[in-house]
Amino acid sequence: MLEQTLQLHGETEPGPEPEPILQPPTLEEIQAIQDSAEKEGFARGHADGFAQGQAEVRRVVAQIEGILDNFSRPLVRLENEAVAALGELAVRIAGSLVGRAYQADPELLAQLVAEGVDAVGSSSRDVEVRLHPDDITALSPLLTLSPQQRLVPDLALGRGDLRVHAESVRIDGTLDARLRGALDAVMRQVGGAA
Helix, strand or coil: CHHHHHHHCCCCCCCCCCCCCCCCCCHHHHHHHHHHHHHHHHHHHHHHHHHHHHHHHHHHHHHHHHHHHHHHHHHHHHHHHHHHHHHHHHHHHHHHHHHHHHHHCHHHHHHHHHHHHHHCCCCCCCEEEEECHHHHHHHCCCCCCCCCEEEEECCCCCCCCEEEEECCEEEECCHHHHHHHHHHHHHHHHHHHC
């Protein structure tokens, strides 16, 4: 009835719109779509390949750095061991040479004894200077000690070694201790300069 009423008034109900007729793409359009897809695929493949290549390069660089680090650690350890061994050798050679110098010129050892006695301080303090017995024999005519200062033979000490004892003060004047102290000072200076 509504339809009749609408027809009477001259109005018709809109019907479904006709569907447009689909046209197949032209050869140029197909070629353009194919070219665009190839370019997009190439660009995406290039970007993915480049990212993978960079990741691979980073992985290889990390492996090489690890290998170099593993090689360098033993070399550093070996270098430290060589420096220590050379230092030990230098101390032994120097000790032998200095010991001979003290035997040849007891005045040098007398100066060292005087420095050791001065290092413990006051002349009113009881001071014991421990030396190898042969050094005491050589030094006795060269030293003038106060009554509180005395030379004590010590067979545990080598020629040129001395120890000074006064109350709570102990000075290790052995050749080994003096030379190691000198070597440590040189190594600190070299290490500080590097």
